Amino acid sequence: MNVYVLNTNFELTFVLDSYESLMWIDRYYGASEFEIYAPFSNTYIQNLFQGYYLQIAGSEKTMIIETIQLQTSADTGSHLIIKGRSLESILDRRVVWPSIEFPIGDNKNTLKLQNAISKILDDAIINPTQAKFKQKTWKLRKIPNFIFTSTEDPNVLAATIEAVTLTGENIYDLICGWCEDWEVSYRIRLTEDNKFEFQLYSGVDRSYNQDENLWVVFSPEFNNIVSTDYIDDISPWKNYAIIAGDGEDPNRYTKVYGNLSEDTGSGLDHRELYVDASDISREELPEGQTYDEALIIRGIEQLNENYKDIQFNGEVEAKRQFVYGRDFFCGDIIQMENLYGIEGAARVTEFIINDTSNGLEMYPTVECIQNEGYEEET
Numbered sequence: 001m002n003v004y005v006l007n008t009n010f011e012l013t014f015v016l017d018s019y020e021s022l023m024w025i026d027r028y029y030g031a032s033e034f035e036i037y038a039p040f041s042n043t044y045i046q047n048l049f050q051g052y053y054l055q056i057a058g059s060e061k062t063m064i065i066e067t068i069q070l071q072t073s074a075d076t077g078s079h080l081i082i083k084g085r086s087l088e089s090i091l092d093r094r095v096v097w098p099s100i101e102f103p104i105g106d107n108k109n110t111l112k113l114q115n116a117i118s119k120i121l122d123d124a125i126i127n128p129t130q131a132k133f134k135q136k137t138w139k140l141r142k143i144p145n146f147i148f149t150s151t152e153d154p155n156v157l158a159a160t161i162e163a164v165t166l167t168g169e170n171i172y173d174l175i176c177g178w179c180e181d182w183e184v185s186y187r188i189r190l191t192e193d194n195k196f197e198f199q200l201y202s203g204v205d206r207s208y209n210q211d212e213n214l215w216v217v218f219s220p221e222f223n224n225i226v227s228t229d230y231i232d233d234i235s236p237w238k239n240y241a242i243i244a245g246d247g248e249d250p251n252r253y254t255k256v257y258g259n260l261s262e263d264t265g266s267g268l269d270h271r272e273l274y275v276d277a278s279d280i281s282r283e284e285l286p287e288g289q290t291y292d293e294a295l296i297i298r299g300i301e302q303l304n305e306n307y308k309d310i311q312f313n314g315e316v317e318a319k320r321q322f323v324y325g326r327d328f329f330c331g332d333i334i335q336m337e338n339l340y341g342i343e344g345a346a347r348v349t350e351f352i353i354n355d356t357s358n359g360l361e362m363y364p365t366v367e368c369i370q371n372e373g374y375e376e377e378t
Helices: 042-047 087-093 113-126 137-141 171-182 291-305
Strands: 003-006 012-016 021-027 033-039 053-055 063-073 077-086 100-102 110-112 146-148 160-162 164-166 185-190 196-201 225-233 240-244 254-258 272-276 309-316 333-337 343-356 359-368
Touching: 012 042, 063 087, 077 087, 087 171, 087 185, 100 113, 110 113, 113 146, 113 160, 113 171, 113 196, 171 185, 225 333, 240 291, 254 291, 272 291, 333 359
Parallel strands: 146 196, 240 272
Antiparallel strands: 003 012, 003 053, 021 033, 021 343, 033 077, 053 063, 063 077, 100 164, 110 160, 185 196, 225 309, 240 254, 309 359, 333 343, 343 359
């Protein structure tokens, strides 16, 4: 497999086609990464530099060389180890500064995730302005070829953040955390005119749970599944929330929510969770929402964080019937089935390319997304 090397002006300067191993991992959440292990060569030293970009066929990711290691051994000789992360790691180079108070505008409690991220990136990377700085830092922060492209993806548009004041947070960690909370992600693509294009997105559902897209199924029946790991764990499960609002004990205002059935939620089946919701203010509720409703919503959120842990993980064969990059992509939801007929929808969280002397391996890593939970109903 050829690795194409671009300099900092995005000019193709070298093709790396000889190595002992190449590990290339596309990721849905966070930055992707790579590692090349190759015999030492002056040609490589003269053509591989920190900050240069790498691309390969079959991956949408553009990687940045970050680590160059020279390893010498009397037994195996000298080797180069080249490592780095994808363009998504650019956000790791900025922090929120100066402070930003969210939400902004008319809504005092929530803000669309896309709008919040657009504001953060505009201040830190795209259009930092002199008015916000006493120092000359604003000139240093701008990345001239970095652009933000909005999306109409309904999963992204549904994502929100709560009121918060930010100062000093690492932007990469912040955005990755927000995205994972909503099971969406972001990508930074190198466009044809050499722009770093940031865009939020979510994977496409290709499981049995929908009928709009063609199904992508990995099953022993199709001889395209390598391994599965199914886990059903009830140890973290809570099904009854005691939600404590304002006031002082023993007269603190309290609501309860959960399984109130004597048949299915009593005795050993009754699992309690105490939720401290004293931070919810009666004076700062969204328009049309009552205090009781706000407490119940908080209780549901906490119950969903303490629900049954159901996992359906596995590795599949992705070079024949259903091909990565053609039939499905990183972040998509596919259908998985094991030898015992247990099946479920699972999200492709990684796609791994491992090229060694033993041959080329290409397979996704998937994680179950079918954990049930409580719906926010009041």
